[in-house]
Amino acid sequence: MNEFGGVPDRGRRIILKSAVAGGIVGLGFGSFPFPAFANADAKDWPADAFKQKSEADALKALYGKSAEASDKVNLDAPEIAENGAVVPIAITSTLPNVTGIAILVLENPFTLAAAYKIPEGTQAAAASRLKMAKTTKVVAVVESGGKLYSATKEVKVTVGGCGG
């Protein structure tokens, strides 16, 4: 897992700040009295999915399938966002066995904005803030029981948040 694993050296803190080829994550667990578990790992990041420019391609790269609309996916987004740099987006779902949530902003240069992995025991809900280039449709996708369900909402953006 990592080259420092299993050395319970309490007095030292090891911090790797520099980029390491292959995306090895810096670990700073010298201060924990128990063996640390895996940290956030850049290898988990689906780079391919985040490069796609259409909804269908992004979902295919991320989950390998397409989504069907469902009223059991709730997408909470403002109708009008004055500042496209900070648009609050919340997704909840009443579907059972949810394993993942993805948010797509269709008019952005890259469609996929964020994806969340939901382990068993964690609620099917996530709230965060996104950037939007211009008025756009936002699609919330929920993975439940191996299938994808989606909800769509249009957000009017007065000032874009994707550049100058």
Added chain:
Amino acid sequence: MASTIRVRAIASGDTTEVQSLIQHPMDSGFVKDAKGEVIPPHHIEVVQFEHGGKTVFTALWGPAVSKDPYLKFSFKGGKKGDDLKVSWVDNKGATDTITAKIQ
């Protein structure tokens, strides 16, 4: 160094609600600076939350997530005083970790 992560986890009943705020520029790679040069992409890729040796939430973020990203979610389990570990890594390999107590 002060941590870049601020996290608040509150247990109520059998669920714990987690809110976190991470300081990060989240540069998209589309914005130009004052000289007209493109600021290269610099954004968090993965954020992981762990409780009791188990990952309870993983966020995979693209450059469309806002600067100083905010995140809220809830998980079953977690008692007052339990540890919740948060870690992130960005596209330049920088990383930070914090362990917070559930309130």
